[in-house]
Amino acid sequence: MQSFNVHTGLVAPIDRANVDTDLIIPKQFLKSIRRAGFGPNLFDSLRYLDEGQPDQDCSSRPLNPDFVLNAQRYAGASILLARQNFGCGSSREHAPWALEDFGIRVIIAPSFADIFFNNCFKNGLLPIVIEAEIVESLFAVTGANEGYSLTVDLPAQEVRGPEGLRIPFEVDSFRKHCLLNGLDDIGLTLEESARIRDFEAAHLKRWPWLDRQTA
Amino acid sequence: MARTLYDKLWDAHLVHQRDDGTALLYIDRHLIHEVTSPQAFEGLALAGRAPWRLAANLAVPDHNVSTDPQERRGGYAAMTDEVSRIQLQTLDDNCKRFGIHEIPLADRRQGIVHVVGPETGAVLPGMTVVCGDSHTSTHGALGCLAHGIGTSEVEHVLATQCLVTRKMKNMLVRVDGRLGAGVTAKDLVLAVIGEIGTAGGTGYAIEFGGEAVRALSMEGRMTVCNMAIEAGARAGLVAVDESTITYVKGREFAPQGEIWEQAVAVWQGLHSDEAASFDRVVVLDASRIEPQVTWGNSPEMVLGISGQVPDPSVISDLDRRGSVERALSYMGLRAGQSITDIALDRVFIGSCTNSRIEDLRDAAVVARGRHKASSVKQVLVVPGSGQVKAQAEAEGLDRIFLDAGFEWREPGCSMCLAMNADKLMPGEHCASTSNRNFEGRQGFGGRTHLVSPAMAAAAAISGTFVDVRQMLAGE
Numbered sequence A: 001m002q003s004f005n006v007h008t009g010l011v012a013p014i015d016r017a018n019v020d021t022d023l024i025i026p027k028q029f030l031k032s033i034r035r036a037g038f039g040p041n042l043f044d045s046l047r048y049l050d051e052g053q054p055d056q057d058c059s060s061r062p063l064n065p066d067f068v069l070n071a072q073r074y075a076g077a078s079i080l081l082a083r084q085n086f087g088c089g090s091s092r093e094h095a096p097w098a099l100e101d102f103g104i105r106v107i108i109a110p111s112f113a114d115i116f117f118n119n120c121f122k123n124g125l126l127p128i129v130i131e132a133e134i135v136e137s138l139f140a141v142t143g144a145n146e147g148y149s150l151t152v153d154l155p156a157q158e159v160r161g162p163e164g165l166r167i168p169f170e171v172d173s174f175r176k177h178c179l180l181n182g183l184d185d186i187g188l189t190l191e192e193s194a195r196i197r198d199f200e201a202a203h204l205k206r207w208p209w210l211d212r213q214t215a
Numbered sequence B: 001m002a003r004t005l006y007d008k009l010w011d012a013h014l015v016h017q018r019d020d021g022t023a024l025l026y027i028d029r030h031l032i033h034e035v036t037s038p039q040a041f042e043g044l045a046l047a048g049r050a051p052w053r054l055a056a057n058l059a060v061p062d063h064n065v066s067t068d069p070q071e072r073r074g075g076y077a078a079m080t081d082e083v084s085r086i087q088l089q090t091l092d093d094n095c096k097r098f099g100i101h102e103i104p105l106a107d108r109r110q111g112i113v114h115v116v117g118p119e120t121g122a123v124l125p126g127m128t129v130v131c132g133d134s135h136t137s138t139h140g141a142l143g144c145l146a147h148g149i150g151t152s153e154v155e156h157v158l159a160t161q162c163l164v165t166r167k168m169k170n171m172l173v174r175v176d177g178r179l180g181a182g183v184t185a186k187d188l189v190l191a192v193i194g195e196i197g198t199a200g201g202t203g204y205a206i207e208f209g210g211e212a213v214r215a216l217s218m219e220g221r222m223t224v225c226n227m228a229i230e231a232g233a234r235a236g237l238v239a240v241d242e243s244t245i246t247y248v249k250g251r252e253f254a255p256q257g258e259i260w261e262q263a264v265a266v267w268q269g270l271h272s273d274e275a276a277s278f279d280r281v282v283v284l285d286a287s288r289i290e291p292q293v294t295w296g297n298s299p300e301m302v303l304g305i306s307g308q309v310p311d312p313s314v315i316s317d318l319d320r321r322g323s324v325e326r327a328l329s330y331m332g333l334r335a336g337q338s339i340t341d342i343a344l345d346r347v348f349i350g351s352c353t354n355s356r357i358e359d360l361r362d363a364a365v366v367a368r369g370r371h372k373a374s375s376v377k378q379v380l381v382v383p384g385s386g387q388v389k390a391q392a393e394a395e396g397l398d399r400i401f402l403d404a405g406f407e408w409r410e411p412g413c414s415m416c417l418a419m420n421a422d423k424l425m426p427g428e429h430c431a432s433t434s435n436r437n438f439e440g441r442q443g444f445g446g447r448t449h450l451v452s453p454a455m456a457a458a459a460a461i462s463g464t465f466v467d468v469r470q471m472l473a474g475e
C-alpha cells in the first residue's frame, strides 16, 4: 500500500449526497479479477454519455460535458469534496481502487458509509470527516476560485488552505499509523498469531459445533 | 452488567482489545463469492500465505452466473459472457488451489450466498459471519454478528481468521403491534429506512425487535436484516427464539445429537438482557405500515402505496430539493404523481432480499389464475438457490408463474445488480424485490422501484402499481 504523509492537491467538488458505490464504479467493471485499471471507469455513468463496457478503450467515448470531473479546471484533481453518506451501498473495494487509480488521495465529506470508509484506508486513501458547515464553505470557495488547492497533513491531522485556513480532523490512531507507514495490516495481525491460536483453541472447545467442515 | 445481543456476540469473539480502540475479532464463518475474492486470493498467493482455518470458509458463485436454463445446462462452456466466465473459473481455481470448500455452479445447492448460508446450516446462531458483500447483514436474522467487508479484509480474514475492527454502537428498532394482511417483512424494513434514512444506522449494529419482528418467520427476519445495510448499519440482528432453533434444526451442516443440545443451550442465551441499554431506540407501529414502494434512487425515498411522489417546489431545504429534483428526473416521474400511476416495463422477483420459498409463495398467491399485463415486457422469477427452486417446483409454483406469463429461471443474483444478461434497458421502470434502487443498478438508465414479492406480482398483473391488499380482497 502507498503511504500517506502530507499531500497538496487540486480540489474537485462532487455536489450530491448519498453518492453510492454503484455510481463510483458500476457493476460491469467488477468482473475484472485485477486490482488496477479502474480509473478510466470512475463515475462511469456520470462521466460518459454511453454505457461503458469492461476492457473498452475509454479515450474515444463521448464525455458528459456537464460532469464536474470533466471540466478542464478540475483536471488532475486529487482531493474530492463530497456530501453526506459518501460511498454508501456495496462493500466493493473496487470503489476505492477506482478513486486511487484515477489519482484521488483524499476525500472530504461530512459523513461516509462505514464499509467504504474502512476500505479507503486499506488503499492509501484518506477519507476525512469534516463538519457539514465547513464542508459547505469549502464547496463555495472551491467553486469560486479556479485552481483551489488544499494541503492535507496527516501527521498534524490538519487541512490547510489559502488565507491561513486550518481545519483540524480526527483519525483513528491505528489507521493513521498504517497509512503513514504504508503498512499491510495482515502482517501486523500475524504478529499476534499466538494470541489468536489460544483464543481459537478455547473458542472451538467451548462451541465445538463451529469446527465442522461444510463438505 | 446487562448486555445487548450485539455486546454478547462481540464479547464471545473478542481475541484482543488493543489500546488504540481497535480490536481483533475472531471470525467463525467466512462466505466467499466470485466478485470480491479474486484479488484477495492473489494477495494471499503473492505473500505466500495459506488460509488460517480452512473449515471456516465456504464459497458459492452467484453474482455473475447466467439464470437462463438453457445456458446453465451447458456449464461454463456454454457461457456467452467470456469476462464473467473467467471470473467464475477463477473462483473454482482459487478454491481448489487453497483447499476451500465450494458449492460449485453445477451443485443442486448453488444459489445466492446469503440464501445458501442459512439454508444449508453453514451459518448458525451466535456465529461471527463475514463476506465480501454488504448484504451479509442478512445472517443477523439467526442471531449472528454478520457484516460485509471489503476485499482487503477478505484477504485479512483468510490469512488470520480475524478482523481488525472497532465496536459499533447499539441501536434498537422496535416494531410494536402486528403487520396487517398483505403487508410483509419487506414493507416493514422499507418503512424503517424511510423513517431513519439511509445513513440513520451508520456506526450502529441494529437489533430489530418488538412484537411485529418476533411474529416474522425466519425468512422474513432475513429480509429485514438484509436491508439493515440500506439503513447504513453494517449489521442487523434479531434475537434467537424458538423460531430460530426450529429453523436451524436438521439442516445439512447443523450440529446433531449431543452437540446439538449443547449448542441450543448456548443459543437460547442470545438475546439482549432485559435491562440492556441502547445508544438509540427507534419505535414504529406495525399497524400503520402499508405496502411500500420506492420512487427515487435511494431506499429512503419510499412511500406507502397510497402516496404521491414529492413536489420539489414546496421543499425549502435546498439540498433536499435538489436531490428530489434529480431523482424525479432520473426516474422520469412527475412531481406529485400517485404511486399507482407508475407503469412498469419489467418485474423482477428475486435477490438475497426476497428469493426464498415464502417470497415465491407470496408472489404465487397473487399470480395464480391471473396473467401479466401485456404492457409488461418481462417478469423474471429467480429463486435464491437450487433448494428453493426444487421446493417451489414440488409445490407447483413454477407452473403458476409460467401460466401467468412469468419466466422461471435458475438461481443467482440476476437482475438485482445486472452483472449477467438480466437487465433493464434505459428508461425502463421495474418493480423489483431487490434492495437497491441506485441509478443504473439494474442496467444503464434503468429505473428501479423496490417492493415486496406480493406487490411485484400485483404490479406485473396490473401493469401499474396497485395495492395488493385490494387485489387479494374477496379471495
Ligand code: SF4
Pocket (backbone or CB within 6 Å): B062, B063, B112, B113, B114, B133, B135, B351, B352, B353, B412, B413, B416, B417, B434, B435
Ligand atoms: S442478490 Fe443482489 S444484493 Fe444480494 S448478494 Fe446478489 S447482488 Fe448482492
